[in-house]
Amino acid sequence: MRCLVIAEHDNQSLKAATLNVVSAAAAIGGEIHVLVAGENAAGAAQAAASVAGVAKVLHADGPAHAHRLPENAAAQVVANAAGYTHILAPATAYGKALAPRVAALLDVAQVSDILKVVDADTFVRPIYAGNAYATVKSSDGVKVITVRGTAFAAAATTGGSATIETVAAVADTGTTRFVSAEIVKSERPELTAARIVVTGGRGLGSGENYQKIIIPLADKLGAAIGASRAAVDAGYVPNDYQVGQTGKIVAPDLYVAVGVSGAIQHLAGMKDSKVIVAINKDPDAPIFSVADYGLVADLFEAVPELTAKL
Amino acid sequence: MKVLVPVKRVVDYNVKVRVKSDNTGVDIANVKMSMNPFCEIAVEEAVRLKEKGIATEIVAVSAGVAQCQETLRNAMAIGADRGILIETDAELQPLAVAKLLKAVVEREQPRLVILGKQAIDDDANQTGQMLAALLGWGQATFASKVEIDGGVARVTCEVDGGLETVLVNLPAIVTTDLRLNEPRYATLPNIMKAKKKPLETVKPVDLGVDVTPRLTVLRVEEPPKRQGGIKVPDVATLIEKLRNEAKVI
Ligand SMILES: Cc1cc2nc3c(=O)[nH]c(=O)nc-3n(C[C@H](O)[C@H](O)[C@H](O)COP(=O)(O)OP(=O)(O)OC[C@H]3O[C@@H](n4cnc5c(N)ncnc54)[C@H](O)[C@@H]3O)c2cc1C
Ligand SMILES: Nc1ncnc2c1ncn2[C@@H]1O[C@H](COP(=O)(O)O)[C@@H](O)[C@H]1O
Numbered sequence: 001m002r003c004l005v006i007a008e009h010d011n012q013s014l015k016a017a018t019l020n021v022v023s024a025a026a027a028i029g030g031e032i033h034v035l036v037a038g039e040n041a042a043g044a045a046q047a048a049a050s051v052a053g054v055a056k057v058l059h060a061d062g063p064a065h066a067h068r069l070p071e072n073a074a075a076q077v078v079a080n081a082a083g084y085t086h087i088l089a090p091a092t093a094y095g096k097a098l099a100p101r102v103a104a105l106l107d108v109a110q111v112s113d114i115l116k117v118v119d120a121d122t123f124v125r126p127i128y129a130g131n132a133y134a135t136v137k138s139s140d141g142v143k144v145i146t147v148r149g150t151a152f153a154a155a156a157t158t159g160g161s162a163t164i165e166t167v168a169a170v171a172d173t174g175t176t177r178f179v180s181a182e183i184v185k186s187e188r189p190e191l192t193a194a195r196i197v198v199t200g201g202r203g204l205g206s207g208e209n210y211q212k213i214i215i216p217l218a219d220k221l222g223a224a225i226g227a228s229r230a231a232v233d234a235g236y237v238p239n240d241y242q243v244g245q246t247g248k249i250v251a252p253d254l255y256v257a258v259g260v261s262g263a264i265q266h267l268a269g270m271k272d273s274k275v276i277v278a279i280n281k282d283p284d285a286p287i288f289s290v291a292d293y294g295l296v297a298d299l300f301e302a303v304p305e306l307t308a309k310l
Numbered sequence: 311m312k313v314l315v316p317v318k319r320v321v322d323y324n325v326k327v328r329v330k331s332d333n334t335g336v337d338i339a340n341v342k343m344s345m346n347p348f349c350e351i352a353v354e355e356a357v358r359l360k361e362k363g364i365a366t367e368i369v370a371v372s373a374g375v376a377q378c379q380e381t382l383r384n385a386m387a388i389g390a391d392r393g394i395l396i397e398t399d400a401e402l403q404p405l406a407v408a409k410l411l412k413a414v415v416e417r418e419q420p421r422l423v424i425l426g427k428q429a430i431d432d433d434a435n436q437t438g439q440m441l442a443a444l445l446g447w448g449q450a451t452f453a454s455k456v457e458i459d460g461g462v463a464r465v466t467c468e469v470d471g472g473l474e475t476v477l478v479n480l481p482a483i484v485t486t487d488l489r490l491n492e493p494r495y496a497t498l499p500n501i502m503k504a505k506k507k508p509l510e511t512v513k514p515v516d517l518g519v520d521v522t523p524r525l526t527v528l529r530v531e532e533p534p535k536r537q538g539g540i541k542v543p544d545v546a547t548l549i550e551k552l553r554n555e556a557k558v559i
Binding site: 105182248 | 321323326327403408428432433436440441442443444446447448449450451452454464467468470472473474475476479482523525528529531538539540541542545546552556558559
C-alpha cells in the first residue's frame with residue numbers, strides 16, 4: 001500500500017485541511033507521499049516534508065499550477081499516479097473539483113467525503129445530508145478519496161523529514177484560464193478549523209444586524225463566523241460563510257447558532273460540534289433538538305447581553 | 311448553441327429519510343421524489359441562456375428508472391425543449407452516469423453541459439467533473455454566475471475563501487451552486503405544453519456503456535444521535551453552564 005496525498009496550499013504553506021488528509025492516509029496504512037503542485041512552491045513542499053508521517057514529497061513546479069486549476073492539477077496527479085494504491089484530497093472546494101477528474105481519468109470510482117477508514121478498501125461516508133452513514137467497499141485498483149477534515153485529527157506539522165523529489169510539471173491543458181479571485185482576508189480563525197464558531201441565520205433580518213449582533217460576540221469569544229444558507233442568499237454575508245450540507249462542514253468545541261431554525265441541510269454541517277448553543281425565539285425550532293443549551297429568547301436582546309456579560 | 315442539462319430524480323429535499331431496519335439502505339418507498347434542487351438551477355440557467363438568445367436548444371437528460379420521465383417533464387415545463395431518458399433499474403454511480411452522459415454528448419454535440427454540483431441523495435459532487443475529464447473539456451464548478459461570450463464561458467465559482475472567476479473554452483462543463491439563480495415555478499400552461507414535447511428513451515447498452523458499480527454498499531446506518539440537551543432560562547445561566555459544565559469558554 002502507498003498513499004498519495006494531494007496537498008492544498010498557497011505555494012508558501014499548506015492549507016490546514018491537508019493535515020487531516022495525511023491522518024486519513026495514516027489510517028489506511030503504508031507509505032505516505034504528498035504531491036505539491038504549484039508555482040514557486042518550494043515553501044509549501046518544505047512544509048509538507050516536515051509533516052509527521054510523510055515519507056516523500058513530490059514537488060511539481062510550473063506555470064500550469066499558478067492558479068491551481070483542476071484541469072492541470074488532475075493531469076499532474078495522473079502523470080505521477082503509478083505505484084499508488086490510494087490518492088487522497090481534502091473535501092474542500094479545491095479537492096472536490098479535482099478528485100473526480102483524477103478518478104475518471106484513471107477509470108475508477110471516487111469515494112467522497114470519508115468520515116472513517118474501516119480498512120484499505122472500505123470507508124464510511126455520509127449520504128442524504130448526513131442522515132445516514134454508508135459503509136462502502138471499493139473494488140478498484142486505485143482508490144480516489146476525498147476526506148472530511150473534521151473527521152480526522154490534523155497531523156503534526158513538525159517531526160517529519162521527508163525527501164523532496166522534483167517531478168516534471170505538466171503543460172497547461174489550455175482549456176481554462178484564471179481571471180481573478182475575490183478572497184476575503186480575515187484575521188479571524190478559519191471557519192472549518194476554529195475552536196468556536198458563531199453562526200447567524202435569517203432571524204438577524206439584515207447584514208447590518210449581522211455586523212451589529214454576531215461580530216461583537218464572535219470577537220469576545222475569538223470565534224470564526226458562519227451563516228445559514230438563508231442568511232447568505234439574502235446577502236447578509238458572503239457565500240463562503242455558509243455552513244451545511246452544501247456549504248462548509250464544521251465541528252468546533254462550541255457552536256453558537258443565532259436566529260437559525262435548524263433545517264436538515266444546516267444540521268448536516270454542524271451537528272458534530274462538541275457543544276451546541278442555540279438562541280431562537282421559537283421554542284419549537286428544530287435547532288433545539290441538537291442543542292446542548294437552548295435559550296428561547298429574542299436574539300436582539302439575548303445576544304448583546306451575552307456579549308456584555310462574557 | 312445547444313445546451314445539455316443532466317437532471318437527477320432524488321428524494322425531495324424536505325423529506326428526512328429513514329435508514330431501513332436491516333441496514334441495507336434508506337427507505338425510499340412511498341416518499342416524495344423531486345428533481346435534485348441543483349439540477350433545477352441548471353435547467354433555469356439554460357432557459358435564461360435561451361431567453362438571451364445564446365442557447366438555441368435545451369436537451370434534458372436523466373438516467374435511471376422509468377419514473378425519471380417525470381423529472382424530464384418537469385425540466386421541459388421549466389423550459390427544456392426535449393428529453394432523453396437513459397432507462398435502467400440498475401444502481402448508477404457517478405462514474406457510470408458520466409460515461410452515459412459522455413455517450414449522449416458525443417451524439418448530441420452540445421457546446422455546454424450544465425449539471426448540478428451535487429445530488430442531495432448520494433452527496434457525491436462528482437459527475438460534472440468526471441464528465442469533463444472523460445471529454446477532455448474544461449470545467450467551471452460551483453458556479454454563481456455564467457456569461458457566454460463567443461467561444462468562451464466566463465464563470466464565477468464559489469470557492470472556500472470567496473469567489474474565483476475563470477474563462478473556460480467551449481465546449482465546457484459548468485456545475486451549479488445555490489446562488490446562480492432562483493428557478494422559476496412551472497406554470498400550468500407550461501406543464502401542459504411539456505407533455506407534448508419529445509421524450510426519447512434509450513438503454514445503457516444502446517450507448518455501449520457498462521454501468522456496473524465500482525463501490526459496494528456494505529451497510530447503511532443511522533448517524534450517532536446527539537444526547538438531548540436542556541433549555542436554559544436566561545443568559546446568566548447559559549454563561550454559567552458554558553463555563554462550569556461544558557468548560558468551553
Ligand atoms: C439543495 C439545498 C441545499 C441547502 N444547503 C444548505 C446549507 O448548506 N446550509 C444551510 O444553512 N441551509 C441550506 N439549505 C437551506 C435550508 O433548507 C434552510 O432553508 C436554511 O438553512 C434556513 O436558514 P435559517 O435557519 O437562517 O432561516 P429560517 O429557516 O427562516 O429560520 C430563521 C429562524 O430565526 C428565528 N428568529 C427570527 N427572528 C428572531 C429573533 N428576533 N430572535 C430569535 N430568533 C429569531 C426564527 O424563529 C427561525 O427559527 C439548503 C436547501 C436546499 C434545498
Ligand atoms: N442519474 C442521473 N441522471 C442525470 N443526471 C445525473 C444523474 N446523476 C447525477 N447527475 C448529474 O450530476 C450532478 C451531480 O451529481 P452527483 O455527482 O451524483 O452528486 C447532478 O446534479 C446531475 O446534474
